[in-house]
Amino acid sequence: MRIAIACFAAVLVLSGPARAAAPSEGAPPPYDGDLMRLAEILGALHYLRPLCGAAGEAQKWRNEMQGFIDTEQPSDTRRAKIIASFNRGYSSYAEVYRTCTPAARFAVDRQLEEGSRLAHDIVVRYGGN
Template sequence: MTATQPASAQGFFERLFGPPRQPELSPQPQLRPQPQFRPQRRAPQNQRSAPPKEAKEKEKEQKAEPAPPVEPPPAPYEKDLLRLAEIMGSLALLRPLCAAADGTEWQGRMQALLDAEGTTPGRRERLAGAYNKGYQAYALTYRICTASAQEASNRYLKEGETLARTITSRYGG
């Protein structure tokens, strides 16, 4: 109990934990991870702005068209591909955090994967979602490079290499 306050004025928490501490000097701001990866949408090719009359006719034609086709069944390697995208997301955070030489390459590699395998909008969304899941999982845990961050990075490099080899050897590539 402190002598500066009468015993009757002390609250429950002060009796348990002592008097409140004075605020220390402001800590250094923590570095934030890079923003999430968002797939780049492909720009429509050869679209010209139509005069208002033609635009109305096109709208009528589009309304008369049936619903878009159902997405084809997933590829047999879809599960492995989603895991690879998740690993790439984790590496996109961990490798630059630990100042690895290939730290800046992972977003480009993911974009190449999306361009090659993102044949439908649903599939692109699933791949980008897996990438973001891997990125966010480590963004919540690591702000600086630690021994466990380096170990996780090394393990993911090995697992990603194994998955890439498995997918290309079994299904071509």
């Protein structure tokens, strides 16, 4: 699990160059849907990881999201969309899980796997443009 978290965080940092792939200032970048899903996953992890005993990660995923926003430098409207996705990820799990259960642990694993894949795909597809 620690390796997956480290890889996910490292790929998030590397995904910054993808911003250059945006076709124009007014149009969202082609990876926008993936980015919104990634923000939602970060919100879910911000809630679930500390719930399931990763006390040292109380602010880790929120800080990752902030770093992602700082790197992306979105417009105010797009920034609000990214934050709304993060908050949706957080609140959707906060409504369901009050304690860490096997299902919550499974959700963490799923979120880490999908987040790693999305972050990697964004870098591979759009980072070199």
